Amino acid sequence: MNVMNIKRIAAAISCSLMTVVAHAAVLPATQTDSQWFKDSAANVAAKAQVETQKTAKNVILFVGDGMGVSTLTAARIFQGQQQPGNQGGEEGFLSFEQFPHTALVKTYNTNQQTPDSAGTMTAMTTGVKTKAGIISISDTSLRGNCLSSKGNELVTLVDLANAKGLSTGIISTARLTHATPAAAYAKSPERDWEGDANLPAEAVANGCTDIASQLVMRDEANALTVALGGGRSYFLPKEITDGENKAGKRKDGKDLTKTWVDSFSKAAYVWDKKGFDAVDVANTDHLLGLFNPSHMEYEADRADDVAGEPSLTEMTTKSLEMLKKNDKGYLLIVESGRIDHAHHAGNASRALSDAVELSNAVKAAMDATSSDDTLIMVTADHSHVFTIAGYPKRGNPILGLVHNVDGSLATANDNKPYTTLAYTNGPGAVVGVRDDLTSVDTQNKDFMQQALIPMESETHAGEDISLHARGPGSNLVQGVIEQNVIFHIINQAQQLGGTKY
């Protein structure tokens, strides 16, 4: 579909709107004078004026790990309720929720109805669905078997962008070697092969390499311009203790942070907030930042980090400064990795804080780019069994106990109160008698939500997740799509040459 066609459709919608307006006189004033009516009419009018370019110079893909639709809704209210003068919090939007184009995305892996991050991110970065646990290798491979992966490696968006001469960047608040960011740049039949010490003998014998080394051991032409996140221990030998007094995990003696600096032109390595803030963007062409031995801190705990960590917003902003130096354009993939972890722990507060921070990072990207030449997409890899339940009154604290519209405390059949947010399964599960939460501060960030089915770790969910887009090519984001379509949208919008478009 070209711009002309889009304009024709927009014109048709506009005519339709005019028809509505022409008949508005039959609507009662109590309806047309309603702010709800006015705001929504203006919203539709604005949508009718949307024009979408076809070709994107730059693409930024944001992935909220485990950020299902219920997380978006709760995070939106969580954010709204912290804003002065809010009307309850429900009325707000996360930054990307007002993007003009949205789709629902089917997330299943080729072997799992409810997916994991390795298979889902592989779908997004290669256009091909695969098995759970496998990183950018087709599903003809066996998980954890190096030999079977040979010949089944997939070309990723990062490979294509680098081949086109674009700059590329990866950001994650998880370890950079974790499944989601790894699927953007590495090929591995096992997501757990993050460092060389994790490789079994079969993998070594058949020439598979660990994920950390695949991030660093690259030709200059195929090197990442920016890589920021956690996971430092997989880049350092076990003989080295890092600045936060944690030993590395590599057994091969390699210091991959040094390799990064030695291998690439104008390369820099930073590991704390102070170093990050001091990066000379103008004179740095390859920046590696590893801010934690493992995953970076939850946003709610970031201020307590030993050496200090940049926020997701700060990492996004700095990366864009770096990437913009390339006149040909760039591809940046940003993961908020710890929404997933907080959900696994049954801790809604931290999951929502991290989701809001992702929204902030997207806002920073919106402010730093133009929708004329930059496609921004925001999605998740999968959902979680996270629910928003009961009939709380408007403005009821999203982390609080349910209060009815009349303000009374809602109780369940056991005559005990319950929270709006809960999980279908996980560590907060009730076996036997349910705790009475009447005097419990459920809004405390450490509160663990109640759950139904007892499991040590709350699980992913299998329902669709959402995709939000603005900028050139965003009109391709529509309907219900398979997750691997995301690759093709980017490939087409940025003309990466991975297909016959």
Place this chain on the structure above:
Amino acid sequence: MKNRLLALILSSVLLPTLSLSATAQSRMLESNKGTSVDCPTLIAEHLKVQYQVTNGKGQQWEMTLIRNGQDFIIQRDAATFEQWTSHGEYVRYFPVEKRSVTYRKGDLRALNVQHDRDQLYHVVSPKLQTHMVKTQVQQLGCFETQGFAGKVNGLESQLLWIDTIGLPYQFTLGATQPNLDYKLVIVEPFSGDAYSALTQDFQDIDFADVGDSESDPFIAKMINQGFIEHGSSGFYNSEGQAIEAQGGHGNHSH
């Protein structure tokens, strides 16, 4: 629920243990006048101590505490031991499998696990002394001990405290009818290198990654045995059973 809360309160004072395999290089040997020992030079931050614990039913077990600066290891049985680091991390080790699970501060908070680091480091919380009255000073073996007496959790109790190493020589909860008794049986220096060797070559996993690792046979086994979450509380009741994190709800079964 009340039992669970009571157990949690008790555990914040007491740390029963099971058994351990350790070679003592110097032993505390009691004599009629106290304890006669081959007195090593001891640094409070670099030592290994072992306690014999006896409960009200006459059951006995042992616990070992090893300090390395502000890091310390507690071993309660041969299958596992636990390390608490100065960064607030809790690591549970499985020596047979050579695997470990690290709970970082954020993980512990997300699980709503709270602990009294002072109590763990000193076996008996130093705060306890403020609720008791001083009795006599005794020389027991190598150590000068300060006696304390008073009610703990409603039970008359006695404490013999070694101030130089910040540990109890003996602590008896329920003086007339002992509920629990801790008695120091081994104390020896322990070097930083020896400490580091205890945790070498373990394949570690973050607790945050457990949710994405259920295909890992070790993780699946540990989850089924209830080790993963329960271990994170660091608290055990007077039967040596793990007490769940405070954020847990109802009667968590495994």
